[in-house]
Amino acid sequence: MFKVLSYSFMPCPNFLKPRASFKVQKDAIGTRTLLNVQKDAIVCGTRTKVARNPNMERLPNNYLFPEIEARQLEHEKKYPDAQVISLGIGDTTEPIPDVITKTMSDYALSLSTLEGYSGYGAEQGNKALRLAIAQKLYPDLAVKDTEVFVSDGSQCDISRIQLLLGSKVTVAVQDPSFPAYIDSSVIIGQASDLQPTTGKYQNIEYMKCVPQNNFFPDLSNASRTDVIFFCSPNNPTGHAASREQLEQLVEFARENGSIIVYDTAYAAYITDKSPRSIYEIPGAREVAIEVSSFSKSAGFTGVRLGWTVVPEELLYSDGFPVVHDYNRIMCTCFNGASNIAQAGGLECLSTEGVRALCSKVDYYKENAQILLDTFSSLGLKAYGGVNAPYVWVHFPGRRSWDVFSEILQKTDIITVPGCGFGPGGEEFIRVGAFGHRETILEASTRLKSLFL
Amino acid sequence: MSLMNQLLTSISSSSSALLGQDHLFLTRPKNVVLPSKKSGLCKCIAAPSTEKTAYKTKVSRNENMGKLQAGYLFPEIARRRAAHMLKYPDAQVISLGIGDTTEPIPEVIASAMAKRSNSLATIEGYSGYGAEQGEKLLRAKVASTFYANLGIEEDDVFISDGAKSDISRLQVLFGSDVTMAVQDPSYPAYVDSGVIMGQTGRYQNNVGYAHIEYMKCTPENGFFPDLSAVSRTDVIFFCSPNNPTGSAASRDQLSQLVQFAKDNGTIIIYDSAYALYMSDDTPKSIFEIPGAKEVAIEISSFSKYAGFTGVRLGWTVIPKELQFSDGFPVAKDFNRIVCTCFNGASNIAQAGGLACLSPAGLEGMQEVIGFYKENTRIIVETFQSLGFNVYGGKNAPYVWVHFPGQSSWDVFGEILEKTHVVTTPGSGFGPGGEGFIRVSAFGHRANVLEACRRFKELYK
Numbered sequence: 081m082f083k084v085l086s087y088s089f090m091p092c093p094n095f096l097k098p099r100a101s102f103k104v105q106k107d108a109i110g111t112r113t114l115l116n117v118q119k120d121a122i123v124c125g126t127r128t129k130v131a132r133n134p135n136m137e138r139l140p141n142n143y144l145f146p147e148i149e150a151r152q153l154e155h156e157k158k159y160p161d162a163q164v165i166s167l168g169i170g171d172t173t174e175p176i177p178d179v180i181t182k183t184m185s186d187y188a189l190s191l192s193t194l195e196g197y198s199g200y201g202a203e204q205g206n207k208a209l210r211l212a213i214a215q216k217l218y219p220d221l222a223v224k225d226t227e228v229f230v231s232d233g234s235q236c237d238i239s240r241i242q243l244l245l246g247s248k249v250t251v252a253v254q255d256p257s258f259p260a261y262i263d264s265s266v267i268i269g270q271a272s273d274l275q276p277t278t279g280k281y282q283n284i285e286y287m288k289c290v291p292q293n294n295f296f297p298d299l300s301n302a303s304r305t306d307v308i309f310f311c312s313p314n315n316p317t318g319h320a321a322s323r324e325q326l327e328q329l330v331e332f333a334r335e336n337g338s339i340i341v342y343d344t345a346y347a348a349y350i351t352d353k354s355p356r357s358i359y360e361i362p363g364a365r366e367v368a369i370e371v372s373s374f375s376k377s378a379g380f381t382g383v384r385l386g387w388t389v390v391p392e393e394l395l396y397s398d399g400f401p402v403v404h405d406y407n408r409i410m411c412t413c414f415n416g417a418s419n420i421a422q423a424g425g426l427e428c429l430s431t432e433g434v435r436a437l438c439s440k441v442d443y444y445k446e447n448a449q450i451l452l453d454t455f456s457s458l459g460l461k462a463y464g465g466v467n468a469p470y471v472w473v474h475f476p477g478r479r480s481w482d483v484f485s486e487i488l489q490k491t492d493i494i495t496v497p498g499c500g501f502g503p504g505g506e507e508f509i510r511v512g513a514f515g516h517r518e519t520i521l522e523a524s525t526r527l528k529s530l531f532l
Numbered sequence: 533m534s535l536m537n538q539l540l541t542s543i544s545s546s547s548s549a550l551l552g553q554d555h556l557f558l559t560r561p562k563n564v565v566l567p568s569k570k571s572g573l574c575k576c577i578a579a580p581s582t583e584k585t586a587y588k589t590k591v592s593r594n595e596n597m598g599k600l601q602a603g604y605l606f607p608e609i610a611r612r613r614a615a616h617m618l619k620y621p622d623a624q625v626i627s628l629g630i631g632d633t634t635e636p637i638p639e640v641i642a643s644a645m646a647k648r649s650n651s652l653a654t655i656e657g658y659s660g661y662g663a664e665q666g667e668k669l670l671r672a673k674v675a676s677t678f679y680a681n682l683g684i685e686e687d688d689v690f691i692s693d694g695a696k697s698d699i700s701r702l703q704v705l706f707g708s709d710v711t712m713a714v715q716d717p718s719y720p721a722y723v724d725s726g727v728i729m730g731q732t733g734r735y736q737n738n739v740g741y742a743h744i745e746y747m748k749c750t751p752e753n754g755f756f757p758d759l760s761a762v763s764r765t766d767v768i769f770f771c772s773p774n775n776p777t778g779s780a781a782s783r784d785q786l787s788q789l790v791q792f793a794k795d796n797g798t799i800i801i802y803d804s805a806y807a808l809y810m811s812d813d814t815p816k817s818i819f820e821i822p823g824a825k826e827v828a829i830e831i832s833s834f835s836k837y838a839g840f841t842g843v844r845l846g847w848t849v850i851p852k853e854l855q856f857s858d859g860f861p862v863a864k865d866f867n868r869i870v871c872t873c874f875n876g877a878s879n880i881a882q883a884g885g886l887a888c889l890s891p892a893g894l895e896g897m898q899e900v901i902g903f904y905k906e907n908t909r910i911i912v913e914t915f916q917s918l919g920f921n922v923y924g925g926k927n928a929p930y931v932w933v934h935f936p937g938q939s940s941w942d943v944f945g946e947i948l949e950k951t952h953v954v955t956t957p958g959s960g961f962g963p964g965g966e967g968f969i970r971v972s973a974f975g976h977r978a979n980v981l982e983a984c985r986r987f988k989e990l991y992k
Contacts, residue, residue, distance in 0.1 A: 128854070130857060132858055173658070174658070182653075188645035189642050191645075197635070236875065239704070246597075379652075383878055384878040409597075409728065412724045413699075418693070
């Protein structure tokens with residue numbers, strides 16, 4: 081059946097090289113881990129004449145989260161008996177409510193029946209799901225189902241949005257921010273070179289978000305860019321922008337003719353009256369794309385489901401609707417989110433699904449509160465944790481990789497060094513609130529013993 | 533109050549029609565002839581007129597998007613089909629256009645996915661983020677099932693949500709400065725993704741996009757390009773068995789291709805999505821050709837084997853030996869792309885993939901493939917009996933029918949109008965497809981037989 085005709089070939093003597101090793105090197109901006117790729121490149125055999133994409137060369141390091149994972153593996157290898165607790169990568173840990181998994185399970189089984197089978201779905205997503213997202217997650221905000229594009233998650237959507245926008249647009253990000261905005265910008269060719277002295281890319285506008293400015297950038301000092309990536313509730317700082325702040329942001333975008341790419345992956349975690357969608361702000365429909373996800377509200381980090389809203393009113397400078405081009409991208413570069421995941425998504429938005437998910441979100445929020453209390457009791461300034469499942473802890477005067485390493489070494493807890501999110505994250509550590517309660521409590525105990 | 537709490541209160545007052553989502557989502561109309569799964573949601577139109585007073589941003593439209601000629605091909609076909617169904621609401625439309633699978637997924641595979649779904653509700657079974665490159669077991673199984681004895685290992689395999697997404701990620705990897713060659717005709721995603729990335733110039737009618745090297749594949753050259761007439765490009769997209777022509781390149785031809793790539797320092801992106809449809813001993817993987825590991829990437833998919841067109845699962849193989857001109861391994865950059873621009877295929881789909889590659893799964897897939905191959909045989913026979921020159925159909929689920937001297941969109945339109953059968957016009961696959969119609973063999977047997985009956989009526 082899978083007959084592979086045998087043939088003889090001459091293997092190259094240096095056939096296999098082990099995976100590149102991770103070396104910690106200090107550079108001008110602090111301790112970074114570099115994937116030492118040049119040394120470990122395969123040297124035998126014929127090279128092609130295809131030049132490496134120079135944009136890829138502009139990414140000096142691994143993507144942040146695989147880097148964290150590598151550190152964890154290294155630590156576990158070194159200390160095989162250690163009970164490592166991961167509060168690093170924001171990975172959900174609690175099971176998905178069975179009302180949702182049962183729907184996915186039933187749907188999967190139905191695919192083996194004549195009546196239930198379906199093949200290609202619409203690239204933009206299942207109609208009922210698009211409608212449910214529009215009506216239930218954007219009630220009274222006039223979002224149409226035709227403006228909702230279901231996807232396999234925000235990380236993919238961010239890259240597709242970059243593909244849409246092209247290499248010539250200028251981009252602003254919060255500093256610190258979720259690394260995919262910057263990395264995807266570099267890959268698509270918007271960002272130019274990394275400046276070693278500042279740790280910033282030449283063509284990216286970094287909008288500092290620090291305690292002093294209440295984690296909202298001073299827009300009067302910000303240069304115009306075509307695109308502004310804005311995440312609220314924020315990863316990593318945990319800050320949810322207020323209505324007033326978002327009104328300023330929308331006004332800023334309108335004055336500058338910019339497009340906001342607004343990431344609301346953590347909207348479900350909002351506790352207070354902070355807006356859950358940029359479209360709550362008048363005028364936002366003409367300046368903003370909104371990206372969101374089922375990952376952190378439904379535990380769908382592995383199932384893969386998200387969506388992007390592109391309002392009809394959002395127009396390029398020549399009047400062409402952005403939504404038409406985004407639709408073309410989705411039809412050409414994507415083939416729809418998994419139908420099983422979409423069935424799950426629809427169930428997530430049912431009455432019972434919403435109820436069940438609320439309690440999961442509350443569980444993580446309680447974790448966050450425990451962590452907040454822990455750090456406060458230690459006299460450390462901890463931000464976030466109220467509207468987001470992240471606690472952003474300040475270690476004034478210290479390098480974040482050093483703090484990361486110390487915490488790991490002494491308590492076997494993985495966190496994320498703030499500078500992984502940009503230069504504005506230096507001196508901070510991000511602690512994730514995803515984990516089983518016992519784990520969070522154990523982590524708190526260890527942290528207390530370390531810092532007291 | 534959290535968003536979810538807000539949802540709760542708003543849902544309780546919403547109409548009950550909305551809460552019956554189960555039936556909205558799961559029910560399919562029960563006609564023998566199935567209505568469109570894509571109900572014309574894509575509005576592939578030129579720039580609409582906007583009011584003078586409409587607010588515009590100051591962001592320039594990506595000029596690459598402006599180069600694209602109308603919509604992507606298959607939503608266009610779907611749109612035409614939907615329009616036709618509106619025009620003739622009583623017509624029993626049969627779709628042999630978009631290559632969409634119609635037969636159920638083998639039970640052993642669907643059960644595995646059901647099982648994985650249920651396990652996500654348990655503490656022991658729950659998993660969050662998976663490795664972006666795919667689950668280890670699945671990567672290993674793909675390597676051992678499809679690439680045994682070819683020196684392809686687990687970590688050369690990158691699991692994805694399908695070939696279409698992989699093609700774009702490969703384009704992002706290579707960047708805007710590479711030059712590309714495609715077969716002509718070819719699966720539209722290669723060209724369109726290249727245009728979007730900025731690798732091409734403008735489109736010229738009947739010629740194609742500037743800067744793309746179109747390698748004509750016609751009956752005259754046995755659907756294999758005359759490589760002596762092909763200019764060097766950085767990348768060559770090559771699909772075998774071919775969509776749309778159905779032609780499978782021989783060992784000899786592939787050896788020529790690999791040699792050509794070696795001589796030119798070119799990278800072949802080899803699309804083997806239909807490999808298991810082969811009826812003979814033609815190579816199923818480019819890596820069967822000595823030396824290919826230094827010049828080729830292979831992409832493939834579970835879509836047409838397991839009916840996973842909606843489930844979404846595929847893979848890309850990048851050998852360790854494949855290097856850029858500076859010696860940097862291509863796989864390392866692809867890994868970086870996969871970690872940054874992607875977050876793994878759905879874990880449930882991957883569980884399905886693993887079941888696909890179990891003995892029972894393989895058997896199940898062979899049955900499904902066999903079914904579609906029988907469909908193909910019926911279609912080939914039909915057109916041959918009508919005196920047409922028919923190509924493909926032996927090694928792929930596509931039949932490539934020649935209508936010399938005619939515009940393929942016209943033939944498409946006539947067939948649709950007179951028989952209510954949707955096909956795909958050859959020119960949708962490139963200038964080299966003009967004068968041909970692609971008939972896909974995915975369909976319930978009754979529909980395929982009925983379609984063939986109607987073809988016989990029309991062309992007798």
